[in-house]
Amino acid sequence: MKKDLPDFLIVGAAKCGTTSLGDYLNTHKDMFICNPKEPKFLTYSFLKDCYRGKGDDFTKKKAVKSLEEYKSLFKKAKPNQLKGESSVDLLYYHDKSIPLIKEIIGDPKIIIMLRNPSKRAFSAYSHLVRDGREDKSYIEALKLEDERRKLDYEFIWSYKNAGYYSDSTKAFLDNFTNVKVIIFEEFVKNQENVVKEVLKFLGTDNQPSNFTELHRNISGKSKSQLLNRILLKDSFVKTIFKKILPNNTRSKIKFLIQKTNTKPIIIEDYERDYLKGVFNDDINELQNILDTDLSIWKQ
Incomplete structure (x- = not known):
C-alpha cells in the first residue's frame, strides 16, 4: 500500500449506512477518515462531463480532481492511523472504478454496505426531495430513471438501478484480497457489534468506548x-x-x-410496493455469492 493514500475504502452502496459507519470510525484513535469523506476522485476522471441533473453541479464542484489534491486529504493522519474514505459511487461504477483503484492505490481493504434495494431506492429518492432536487412523485421519478441515466445525471438519481448489487459485489470480491460486506439491516440491529467487526477487519484490536448509536444523513x-x-x-x-x-x-x-x-414523505402502499419483486433474481444471485440468507429483502 502507498503510504500517502487510503488503506481502506467504503465503496457503497449509497443510503446504506455508510455515513454513520464513517463517523463511528472517525471517532476511533486508530482511524482517519478524510474530509470530505466522499472525495469522488477515483470516479471523477470518467464522470467529469456528467453531473447534469438538478443540483449535480454542486457535487461536481466538491469532487477532488487531481491526485495531489487527493493525497493531501490524508496528510493530517498520524503515522499509526489507518486512512480511509467513503466515495459510495465506486460500487455503482465498479467496472471502471476497480481498475483505477488497483492502479492508483493497490489492494486496499474494501467495505461494502448493502440494504433492501426497494427501501434503498425510496431512501435515495427522499434524499433528493430533501435537498430540493427531486420534484417528481416517486412513481414518476422511477419511470424517468432510464431517461435521466442517458442524460448523464449523477448516480444518486438511479433509484432502481443502484439496487442491483450482485455484479458489483462479485467484482470487488474477485479483485481485492480483503472485502467485508455489511448488511444494513444487521447494522441497524446492533451497530456496536458491527463497528467492532469492522475495526477487527481493518486491523485494530482497540474497541470503541462509550459507544453511542448514530443515525446520520436523514432523508425526507x-x-x-x-x-x-x-x-x-x-x-x-x-x-x-x-x-x-x-x-x-x-x-x-x-x-x-x-x-x-x-x-417523512408519506406514500401510498401501491407506491411503496412498485418495485416489489423487481430485484428478486439479483437478490438470489447475491445470496449465492455471499452465502447469506437475504429473504428479508423479499418481504
Missing part, C-alpha cells in the same frame, strides 16, 4: 428549503466552523438541524 421532505440550502452550500460562516470545530462535532450539528427540519 425539508420543512424549510432555505435552511436546508444554508446547511448544504458552502459559505464564509461554514468555512470558519470547519476550522474551529472537529469533524464529528460538525456532523452532530448537521444531523440535529436536519432532524428538526425534515419530515
Whole structure:
C-alpha cells in the first residue's frame, strides 16, 4: 500500500449506512477518515462531463480532481492511523472504478454496505426531495430513471438501478484480497457489534468506548428549503466552523438541524410496493455469492 493514500475504502452502496459507519470510525484513535469523506476522485476522471441533473453541479464542484489534491486529504493522519474514505459511487461504477483503484492505490481493504434495494431506492429518492432536487412523485421519478441515466445525471438519481448489487459485489470480491460486506439491516440491529467487526477487519484490536448509536444523513421532505440550502452550500460562516470545530462535532450539528427540519414523505402502499419483486433474481444471485440468507429483502 502507498503510504500517502487510503488503506481502506467504503465503496457503497449509497443510503446504506455508510455515513454513520464513517463517523463511528472517525471517532476511533486508530482511524482517519478524510474530509470530505466522499472525495469522488477515483470516479471523477470518467464522470467529469456528467453531473447534469438538478443540483449535480454542486457535487461536481466538491469532487477532488487531481491526485495531489487527493493525497493531501490524508496528510493530517498520524503515522499509526489507518486512512480511509467513503466515495459510495465506486460500487455503482465498479467496472471502471476497480481498475483505477488497483492502479492508483493497490489492494486496499474494501467495505461494502448493502440494504433492501426497494427501501434503498425510496431512501435515495427522499434524499433528493430533501435537498430540493427531486420534484417528481416517486412513481414518476422511477419511470424517468432510464431517461435521466442517458442524460448523464449523477448516480444518486438511479433509484432502481443502484439496487442491483450482485455484479458489483462479485467484482470487488474477485479483485481485492480483503472485502467485508455489511448488511444494513444487521447494522441497524446492533451497530456496536458491527463497528467492532469492522475495526477487527481493518486491523485494530482497540474497541470503541462509550459507544453511542448514530443515525446520520436523514432523508425526507425539508420543512424549510432555505435552511436546508444554508446547511448544504458552502459559505464564509461554514468555512470558519470547519476550522474551529472537529469533524464529528460538525456532523452532530448537521444531523440535529436536519432532524428538526425534515419530515417523512408519506406514500401510498401501491407506491411503496412498485418495485416489489423487481430485484428478486439479483437478490438470489447475491445470496449465492455471499452465502447469506437475504429473504428479508423479499418481504
